[in-house]
Amino acid sequence: MVPNLINANPTVYEKKERRARTAPDDGDEYAVEHIDQLEIFDHLRDIKDPEHPYSLEELKVITEDAIEVDDERNYVRVTFTPTVEHCSMATVIGLCLRVKLMRSLPLRYKVDIRVAPGSHATEAAVNKQLNDKERVAAALENPNLVDMVDECLAPSCA
Incomplete structure (x- = not known):
């Protein structure tokens, strides 16, 4: 955790139960994999918050409803909501x-990553x-930033 937290006591929500997913078995090894909203959410839900020992799902920074997928156009938009308007870690x-x-x-x-409209003081930036x-x-050439990102993406031991 980072000292001098902007949101020292965030609201923590219960994680949703994971839903079973089944891949279509069409036997075609060259078939194009189709991506949907649930699959994107499953990739993102366990990312750890940079300041707290909670996942982005537990803090409701990321929700399934805030993900848009247009598989035909190969486009994904993820809209996230920082826990406070002045979150210094929004970019991270x-x-x-x-x-x-x-x-x-x-x-x-x-991939288009966005801050939810009206949820951050410097949303446009x-x-x-x-x-x-x-x-x-x-940003990804900065070793300290890459270490921070990798720490947030590391699987949880819990």
């Missing part, structure tokens, strides 16, 4: 979401930073 959280999807999704997908390829690439 968005970067974690982007990196997780970069590592999980086929390369054909364009955060959105611009999270969706600019050069800024994301520069």
Whole structure:
């Protein structure tokens, strides 16, 4: 945890039960994998908050309803809601979401990461930073930032 927390006592919600998913067995090894909202949520739900020992799902930073998928257009939009309007970690959280999807999704997908409208004081600046390829690439050249992202993406021992 980070000292001097902006939201020292966040509200923690119960995790949703995981739903069983079945892959279609069409026997075609070259079939294009179809992605849906639940699959994206499953990739993101266990990301740890950079300041707290809770997942983004437990803090309701990420919800299944805030994910849009257009599989035909290879497009995914994830809208997240920081726990406070002045969250200093909003960009790091968005970067974690982007990196997780970069590592999980086929390369054909364009990913758009957004702060929920009205949920952050610098919403436009955060959105611009999270969706600019050069800024994301520069951020991922910073070893300290990459370590922080990797820590948030590391599987939980619990």
